[in-house]
Amino acid sequence: MRKSAFALLVVLSAAVLIPTERQLTRAFQRSAPHPELESYYQDRLARGGDAPDLLRELIRIRRQQADREGEIALRERLRRADPEDSKNLEELVDAYRWNNRADEAFGLADVLLRKDPERRELRELVLELAEHSGRLEEGHRHALWLVQHGVRSPRLVRASILSRDAGMIATLISSPVERSQALIAIGAQKEAIDA
Numbered sequence: 001m002r003k004s005a006f007a008l009l010v011v012l013s014a015a016v017l018i019p020t021e022r023q024l025t026r027a028f029q030r031s032a033p034h035p036e037l038e039s040y041y042q043d044r045l046a047r048g049g050d051a052p053d054l055l056r057e058l059i060r061i062r063r064q065q066a067d068r069e070g071e072i073a074l075r076e077r078l079r080r081a082d083p084e085d086s087k088n089l090e091e092l093v094d095a096y097r098w099n100n101r102a103d104e105a106f107g108l109a110d111v112l113l114r115k116d117p118e119r120r121e122l123r124e125l126v127l128e129l130a131e132h133s134g135r136l137e138e139g140h141r142h143a144l145w146l147v148q149h150g151v152r153s154p155r156l157v158r159a160s161i162l163s164r165d166a167g168m169i170a171t172l173i174s175s176p177v178e179r180s181q182a183l184i185a186i187g188a189q190k191e192a193i194d195a
Helices: 002-017 021-029 035-048 052-064 068-081 086-098 102-115 120-133 136-148 154-162 166-172 176-194
Strands: none
Touching: 035 052, 052 068, 068 086, 086 102, 102 120, 120 136, 120 154, 136 154, 136 166, 154 166
8 A cells, every 4th residue: 555655656756746838938038049949849840730838939949040921920820820919919029120121010000009099108119100100191190199199209390291281280399490391301292392
């Protein structure tokens, strides 16, 4: 009886002490990325499907290797596997920006903004992306929101001039001389477009 009880105790303690794959992955995520484990993670993904923890670890490895295209591909897979992961979406927007994919970054930032419409830094980001991708008309509502919430910056002045919003110009530019120069620039822009 004692031998069987001891054997049972040894088996149970071994079962409790041997970490699961998920525990191993979590432990590795707390340390520096381990590129030597990339093939292991790839094998686990092939066997078990797109597990978000494994994708996150592979993303960390790609980021360490400065492989932006590989990082974007993995982030898009993570987006499909875990669509509610806002941190991944924000980092995907940054990855798109660094790879000069402003249209995709703009669309994804707009999706993020719909999830959390009161985030000022997202509005500023969407306005910047609108400017880079030539979608200033779509960026105007974000510039207007920023002005209404007390933000003042040169980017907003450019957006107000390009969108020909005299009310926003009056709010942003307090000097009458500078305001008149901005309105003249709007007139010159309109004439250039008409010509």
